[in-house]
Amino acid sequence: MATAAAASNAMGSxxxxxxxxxxxxxxxxxxxxxxxxxxxxxxxxxxFASGEPLLPAFLLAAAKDGPRAAVVMGxxxxxxxxxxxxxxxxxxCIVTTAAGVDSIxxxxxxxxxxxxANSGRVYSVDVADHAVGxxxxxxxxxxxxxxxxxxxxxxxxxxxxxxxxxxxxxxxIIGLGNIGSLxxxxxxxxxxxxxxxxxxxxxxxxxxxxxxxxxxxxESDVLVVACALNKETRHIVNKDVLDALGKDGVxxxxxxxxxxxxxxxxxxxKEGRIAGAGLDVFENEPEVPAxxxxxxxxxxxxxxxxxTSESRSDLRDHTIANxxxxxxxxxxxxxxxx
Amino acid sequence: MATAAAASNAMGSxxxxxxxxxxxxxxxxxxxxxxxxxxxxxxxxxxFASGEPLLPAFLLAAAKDGPRAAVVMGxxxxxxxxxxxxxxxxxxCIVTTAAGVDSIxxxxxxxxxxxxANSGRVYSVDVADHAVGxxxxxxxxxxxxxxxxxxxxxxxxxxxxxxxxxxxxxxxIIGLGNIGSLxxxxxxxxxxxxxxxxxxxxxxxxxxxxxxxxxxxxESDVLVVACALNKETRHIVNKDVLDALGKDGVxxxxxxxxxxxxxxxxxxxKEGRIAGAGLDVFENEPEVPAxxxxxxxxxxxxxxxxxTSESRSDLRDHTIANxxxxxxxxxxxxxxxx
Numbered sequence: 001m002a003t004a005a006a007a008s009n010a011m012g013s014x015x016x017x018x019x020x021x022x023x024x025x026x027x028x029x030x031x032x033x034x035x036x037x038x039x040x041x042x043x044x045x046x047x048f049a050s051g052e053p054l055l056p057a058f059l060l061a062a063a064k065d066g067p068r069a070a071v072v073m074g075x076x077x078x079x080x081x082x083x084x085x086x087x088x089x090x091x092x093c094i095v096t097t098a099a100g101v102d103s104i105x106x107x108x109x110x111x112x113x114x115x116x117a118n119s120g121r122v123y124s125v126d127v128a129d130h131a132v133g134x135x136x137x138x139x140x141x142x143x144x145x146x147x148x149x150x151x152x153x154x155x156x157x158x159x160x161x162x163x164x165x166x167x168x169x170x171x172x173i174i175g176l177g178n179i180g181s182l183x184x185x186x187x188x189x190x191x192x193x194x195x196x197x198x199x200x201x202x203x204x205x206x207x208x209x210x211x212x213x214x215x216x217x218x219e220s221d222v223l224v225v226a227c228a229l230n231k232e233t234r235h236i237v238n239k240d241v242l243d244a245l246g247k248d249g250v251x252x253x254x255x256x257x258x259x260x261x262x263x264x265x266x267x268x269x270k271e272g273r274i275a276g277a278g279l280d281v282f283e284n285e286p287e288v289p290a291x292x293x294x295x296x297x298x299x300x301x302x303x304x305x306x307x308t309s310e311s312r313s314d315l316r317d318h319t320i321a322n323x324x325x326x327x328x329x330x331x332x333x334x335x336x337x338x
Numbered sequence: 339m340a341t342a343a344a345a346s347n348a349m350g351s352x353x354x355x356x357x358x359x360x361x362x363x364x365x366x367x368x369x370x371x372x373x374x375x376x377x378x379x380x381x382x383x384x385x386f387a388s389g390e391p392l393l394p395a396f397l398l399a400a401a402k403d404g405p406r407a408a409v410v411m412g413x414x415x416x417x418x419x420x421x422x423x424x425x426x427x428x429x430x431c432i433v434t435t436a437a438g439v440d441s442i443x444x445x446x447x448x449x450x451x452x453x454x455a456n457s458g459r460v461y462s463v464d465v466a467d468h469a470v471g472x473x474x475x476x477x478x479x480x481x482x483x484x485x486x487x488x489x490x491x492x493x494x495x496x497x498x499x500x501x502x503x504x505x506x507x508x509x510x511i512i513g514l515g516n517i518g519s520l521x522x523x524x525x526x527x528x529x530x531x532x533x534x535x536x537x538x539x540x541x542x543x544x545x546x547x548x549x550x551x552x553x554x555x556x557e558s559d560v561l562v563v564a565c566a567l568n569k570e571t572r573h574i575v576n577k578d579v580l581d582a583l584g585k586d587g588v589x590x591x592x593x594x595x596x597x598x599x600x601x602x603x604x605x606x607x608k609e610g611r612i613a614g615a616g617l618d619v620f621e622n623e624p625e626v627p628a629x630x631x632x633x634x635x636x637x638x639x640x641x642x643x644x645x646t647s648e649s650r651s652d653l654r655d656h657t658i659a660n661x662x663x664x665x666x667x668x669x670x671x672x673x674x675x676x
Contacts, residue, residue: 126478129504129528133480136471140464140646143481145639150631154624154640165648166467189527190467286492293488301483302492308478310503 022327023065025088027055028073028097034316038071041320042327047078059087066090069326071319074098081105085112093326095319099123099179099306100256101336102229109337117322120334121178122314123306128182130305131224131254134278135187137299138250139164144296164275167191172220174213174236175227175255176202183224195220198227213237217244222252229256237261242268250276254305257283266291269298280305360665361403363426365393366411366435372654376409379658380665385416397425404428407664409657412436419443423450431664433657437461437517437644438594439674440567447675455660458672459516460652461644466520468643469562469592472616473525475637476588477502482634502613505529510558512551512574513565513593514540521562533558536565551575555582560590567594575599580606588614592643595621604629607636618643 023043030038038044045062052058055078070091072078080094085108093115094104101118109116137143140163148160171187173180173196184194184207194207197216201209210216213236217223223245227233237251237260245251251274253260262283268274269292276297282288285303292298322333332338361381368376376382383400390396393416408429410416418432423446431453432442439456447454475481478501486498507530511518514534522532522545532545535554539547548554551574555561561583565571575589575598583589589612591598600621606612607630614635620626623641630636660671670676 125505125529126503129474130478130480132528133471133474133478136467137475137480140468140471140639140642142468142471142475142637142639143484145642146481146637147485149626149638149640152631154626158624160640160642162645162647162650163642165464165646167463186524186527189524190470191463286496288487288492293490299480299484300487301478301480302487302498304478304483304498304501307500308503309500312500 022069023067024069024071024323025059025062025067025091026071027078028071030316031312033313034319037316037320042069042323043067056083056087059084063088063090069093069095069323071095071097071323072103074100074103077103079103079105080109082108085109085114093117093323093332095322095326097315097319099127100228102256102258104336106337114337115326115332115335116337117326117332117334118336119315119318122318123311124178124182126308126311127179127226127254127305128186130280130301131179131183131226131252131278132186134254134280134299134301135222135224135250135252136166138252138276138278138297139166139169141296143299147296168193169221170195170219171222171224172196172210172216173224173226174198174216174259175225175233176205176207177226177228179254180224180226181205183226199232213241214244217241217249218246220245221248222250225251225253225255225259227255227259229258234258235261237265239264239268242274245274247273247275249274250278252278254280257281257285262289269295360407361405362407362409362661363397363400363405363429364409365416366409368654369650371651372657375654375658380407380661381405394421394425397422401426401428407431407433407661409433409435409661410441412438412441415441417441417443418447420446423447423452431455431661431670433660433664435653435657437465438566440594440596442674444675452675453664453670453673454675455664455670455672456674457653457656460656461649462516462520464646464649465517465564465592465643466524468618468639469517469521469564469590469616470524472592472618472637472639473560473562473588473590474504476590476614476616476635477504477507479634481637485634506531507559508533508557509560509562510534510548510554511545511562511564512536512554512597513563513571514543514545515564515566517592518562518564519543521564537570551579552582555579555587556584558583559586560588563589563591563593563597565593565597567596572596573599575603577602577606580612583612585611585613587612588616590616592618595619595623600627607633 021043026044026046029048045067047058050058068090095117097119099119168191170193176196176198196207197210197213266289278299280301281303325332359381364382364384367386383405385396388396406428433455435457437457509525509530509532511534514536534545535548535551604627616637618639619641663670
């Protein structure tokens with residue numbers, strides 16, 4: 001028993017007294033309060049606390065404890081695919097702390113009867129707020145102005161290139177889900193005109209619908225990417241769409257990096273074929289194309305649109321509620337696959 | 339005549355053919371299109387184009403042409419006071435390109451029957467948009483994140499301190515005029531709760547009114563300064579108000595620098611007695627207190643909340659419309675003193 005307990009501790013976090021709790025795999029870093037809340041309720045097999053650098057080896061070891069759920073994050077840190085599910089066949093539920101499920105093979109999960117829950121609407125408001133913040137920042141050159149002042153250039157150079165008015169701008173939103181709708185609502189209050197593209201027109205809104213992203217871009221001053229990443233939306237903003245957006249156009253991306261053809265975006269910005277960009281996500285995070293770093297018409301944030309102290313605590317509560325629902329046989333709160 | 343024309347040209351801009359046009363004094367730099375539009379309609383005695391470095395000497399020379407109007411800017415470049423009006427007694431109308439008239443002695447103007455017009459609502463929308471942009475930037479740390487990414491720190495350090503949610507925040511607006519009302523309307527769309535302070539309660543709104551700025555600050559998460567600068571509002575945000583706002587509170591100033599006791603603001607930020615600030619205006623522009631330049635919870639812009647390419651062209655049209663109204667004996671469009 002001493003040896004087993006030591007082995008369990010080597011997995012990261014299991015105390016002998018917790019052996020009766022249901023087991024789950026945790027494959028993301030969480031803060032102290034999230035970790036404590038999980039450990040009060042579950043036997044947590046924690047990849048990042050395990051000391052094991054390789055995920056496959058960790059999964060193989062963890063499988064012996066028969067964990068029935070896995071908490072994962074988005075962004076491709078660990079793909080939940082056939083190999084993952086083969087390694088820990090006891091898993092019947094995946095709870096991702098992301099809204100997007102692009103790093104989860106839903107087909108494989110469905111085939112094996114593995115339920116999947118996501119973060120639901122926990123992040124929606126914060127992402128929408130951040131998208132509007134990025135847009136105002138790009139149009140009104142706030143970060144550029146802050147740097148101009150910080151570098152002591154105001155008394156030396158006086159004026160600085162003018163910003164652009166937000167009011168009256170035509171905003172083309174790609175993806176009118178929770179987040180897209182919240183962005184639309186906010187920008188309406190600024191006097192903007194809302195257009196959108198999605199799989200099909202929504203009866204619930206009066207905004208003008210575009211079946212083609214190219215046509216949406218051609219009619220818009222600003223293009224906001226707020227859709228999920230999947231086969232259909234990978235590189236949905238490509239060279240043609242950027243050229244349709246045009247030299248006065250601004251791109252905001254709070255979806256996924258791969259929704260945009262990033263090398264084409266960099267080229268369009270370098271060549272002045274679009275006017276600017278506000279980007280929270282990138283194709284190969286945390287790598288950001290070096291050319292973007294010095295452009296004063298580009299505002300970058302490091303995939304933090306979802307992140308506030310409030311959303312982090314909401315996420316903790318929401319994740320635990322999904323796990324408790326699963327372990328007690330109740331319906332998931334925010335099922336992607338029930 | 340040749341000598342007189344040469345003398346006039348030395349004043350900056352008067353062509354002999356323009357001698358019949360009504361004369362005005364211009365005491366601000368304007369762009370080419372604004373300058374051309376003025377010169378098509380008026381004989382423009384242009385201080386900055388005159389080569390005369392001293393305003394009193396310029397005014398003395400200009401007085402000989404009997405100009406009946408003056409176009410001035412805000413921000414204390416030239417105070418329109420008794421000395422100014424004594425130097426050019428022919429002036430019957432001051433048109434300022436600012437919304438605020440704190441650099442104009444209205445009492446002196448009224449006493450002499452000099453009409454005063456301001457920029458009216460030309461800037462209101464842009465200032466309101468900029469205020470919201472500064473607020474989102476501070477709360478969500480957008481400029482800080484952009485710097486973090488630009489410096490290549492994301493792959494090295496991973497996480498960065500969390501931002502704060504905008505939704506649900508209590509926003510205390512000082513001054514619920516055009517700009518304050520537009521800020522309120524925008525922030526309502528983000529789910530914020532609006533409080534305000536002004537000289538008296540407004541019947542037209544249901545927001546909660548505070549007669550005391552101190553009490554407003556104590557009940558608010560964010561304080562937004564959107565009032566005019568006058569004797570009553572100078573340092574309306576002082577040490578007591580900042581302390582009432584408190585360590586989680588954020589200050590946004592799009593009014594005038596002197597609405598805030600700047601040394602006290604710097605001290606409160608340095609000591610963590612408030613959480614952050616978004617500042618477009620400063621007490622001694624273009625000087626900005628050096629301590630602010632390196633604070634990552636402070637977003638600075640260089641008095642550009644009013645400035646977009648759209649507002650600049652609106653300003654040109656609006657200023658000319660006020661001047662044409664004055665010279666043709668019609669009521670001013672946006673009289674401060676009719």
